[in-house]
Amino acid sequence: MNKRIAPYYWMTVPAVILFFVFMTLPALQGIYYSFTNYNGFGKEYDFVGFKNYFNLFQDDNVGNAYWFTFKFAIVVTILTNILSLLIALGLNAKIKFRNFFRGIYFLPNILSVLIVGYIFNYLFSNVFPIWGQNLGINALSTNILGSESLAWIGIVIVAVWQSVALNTILYLAGLQTIPTTLYEASNLDGAGKWREFWSITFPLIAPFFTINMVLAMKNSLMVFDQIVALTNGGPGRATQSISHLIYTGGFEGGEYAYQSANSVIYFIVIAVISILQIRFLQRREMDL
């Protein structure tokens, strides 16, 4: 073996083995169980063929969870990207205490989602309603997490608050790659700030836009911790995401096999969405 190639094998082979043992194998096991009626424990189970998959499409709780998750993911992806791009532009400008602000804006990403969730939970139930009452705003004077129609907004707020941090850093990195000479040239040509953004900045950070959209979408499609900490899927099932449904149904409800089938379908859905997103957005990059 070529001496120069050897280190690459040393690095990839263990990684492949680890990936197979901890990711691929459990996934295959999950697919296997999705064709049984296994309850997650106990020693006996039977093969039931496609019965679980058939039942999934009859179950409106599953439909409800998909609807909530997609609505949530789209709103979070859009808001996160708008806000983080704005913040990144601000942090890239020549302002005082620039590094200090960069650190502050990154903080939410370091904190644990669960802890952030519990803090916001307290704020939503005990602090914001009192503000709402004092200001005389009716919609704010009760806990929005307790309302079937508004609870999802509370989760969006927390999710965006936290995910903006990572996306801001990625956009900042993108902004650093743009050579300043381009701006100098556009300045000489008399371009305004707005024109500068659409014609130089945005096209040049297109690859970062792609990766941010895909990451934000994937993360919010898999939303779980925020929901556990804020509403636990409630009120009723109003904020039950797909991963939360898989967890509660599979482990608490003792329907391991049924929810395995759900997660197989969900895996396919997420993979398809991510691939489509990347293809669509990358084609846009090339056009420019």
Add this chain to the structure above:
Amino acid sequence: MMAVLLSSCTSGDSANGKVQIEFFQNKPEAKTTFDELIKTFNAEHDDIQVTQVNPPDAETVLKTRVVKNDIPDIMAMGATDTYSILAQSDIFTNLTDSSLLQTIDPNYIQMLKDLTGMDEVTGIPYATNANGIMYNKTLFKEMGLDVPKTWDELIATAQKIKDAGEIPFYFTYKDDWQTSLPFNALASNLVGIDFYQERRDNKVTFKEKYREVAEKQLELMKYGHGDNFGKAYSDGNRAFANGEAFMYIQGTWAISEIRKANPNIEIGFFPFPTGNDASKIKLVNGIDSLFTIAADTPNREQAETFIAFLLKPENIGRYIDEQTLFSAVEDVKQDDPAVQELMPYIEQGKVIDFPDHYIPAAVQLNSIVQSFLQNQNIDNYLDTLDKEWDKVANRR
């Protein structure tokens, strides 16, 4: 996922020549009490060392450990659907003829048999709890109110409190399991537990039998505070302790938490008056914890020694005192003043089990009830109960 990580701490055998017994229990409130009892036990026994394991969300952790075949020697949990499923999966030792059951009230042993539908007994009932209406004695006295004995009296009392501009009930319906407390009291008294056997055989539906339960639960909602779905259990304990509300539909398990927030509060407790014939009302009284032994543990004898120790009157007496629960061991009395109004019901056996223990967990009763109380559509609610029940039954 979190649960899987948490569960990875396991018990090994004899690090120091002693037999290691892992005692897994699901009540965070009881951790300190068990710690003290275990300390005494370990000091008395040179050859056995008991360790307590009490993770958050313990029932889920236990299920994931069962998957991995990493079953604790002794498990303590409530007599819930989880216990029932695990018992039917044969992971517990059969204790039907065990001497440990000799001092246990036979009513509770029967309750376990009804729950699992099995003839074998695999759990030893330990402590029981009750679900009813807690009230603030001081506030009741100030307004000159009597303890309501019937449904009409309950509503009249609540109306009087509301008219005075105070809060009759403190609802904590942000936590969905809180919505099942009035459900349990109403369903057990108005419909009964036999309903569930008949429902399993498809002889009745919720739609036929549960309308009154739904109507009465909805009626209560008129007497809450301004943000019934915005407050959680812990908010409610604090608010009730501070005298913000007159009544609190709750279980006896909350008493110790409320006293932590306000040690001077004078609490009273009465059974939920579900109908207008006071003599027919039964107290909802279920098994709060029971002990089981793993079927394949090599240390069955040592595990039984430890359980026998916990069942000694002085030890269970201490446990129920600190936890404000009732004893499943006969002739051990609960003398806490807060629950004295409930004692006659327990002593005369005028008790009935929690109905939600008979509903499969996959139905997710709590979130169905919570959703119903928000949109207040009774027909839709009863249809959902039937539909979810059938769906789960079909998937089994």
